Amino acid sequence: MGTVRTVEVRAVDPADTERLGRVLAEAYVSGAVIGPEDGYARDLRDVAGRLPHVVAVLAAYDGEEVLGGLTLTEAGTPEAEVAVAGELEIRMLAVAPQHQGRKVSLALLAAAEELGRAGGYDALVLSSLPAMSAAHRVYQRYGFDRVVERDWVADWDPQALADGTAPTLSVYRLPLEEPS
Secondary structure (H helix, E strand, C coil): CCCCCCCEEEECCHHHHHHHHHHHHHHHHHCCCCCCCCHHHHHHHCHHHHHHHCCEEEEEEECCEEEEEEEEEECCCCCCCCCCCCEEEEEEEEECHHHCCCCHHHHHHHHHHHHHHHCCCCEEEEEECCCCHHHHHHHHHHCCEECHHHCEECCCCHHHHHHCCCCEEEEEEEECCCCC
16 A cells, blocks of 8 residues: 655745755746746746745645745736736746646645635736646636736747747636635
C-alpha cells in the first residue's frame, strides 16, 4: 500500500524563495509557455524581489519539498496586471512538472480564495496565455468565470505589439461575495 502524501499551502518560507522561483520557472519552461532565457523566467525566479510589493506569495509543500506556488497582488501595485479596486489578483501560478496531476493547483487556488475572503476582497482575478488551455480548464472547474471584455493584449514585447503578434490574455474572475 502506498504512502498518502499531503499538500500544505502557506506563505513561502523566506529560506525557500530561491527554490520556489526555480520551480515556477521550470514549470513555465517545461510547459513550453516561455523559453529558459525569457525575461519572464527571470521574473518567476525572483520571488524574494517581489515579496515587498505583493499581498502574499504562497507555496505548496509536501513536507519540505516545494511543489508550486503563486503570487497575490492588488490593483495599483507593480505586480498587478488586471486587478481593479477590491480584487485580489493571482499571478505566476505554477506547479512543478513532476507534481502536476496531484491537485496542487486546486490547493493553491483554495488558499488564495481563503486569503481573499479573509482580506475582504470582492473577487479573485487572473489572466492566462492562450497556450495554457489545461490551466483554463482548472480555473473553470474551480468556479472562475471568463470575463472576455477584460481580455488584454500582452504589452511586454514592443516588437510583437508592432507586428500584431502579441498574444491576447484571457481574464478569469471568481466572485468572493457570500451567497445570499
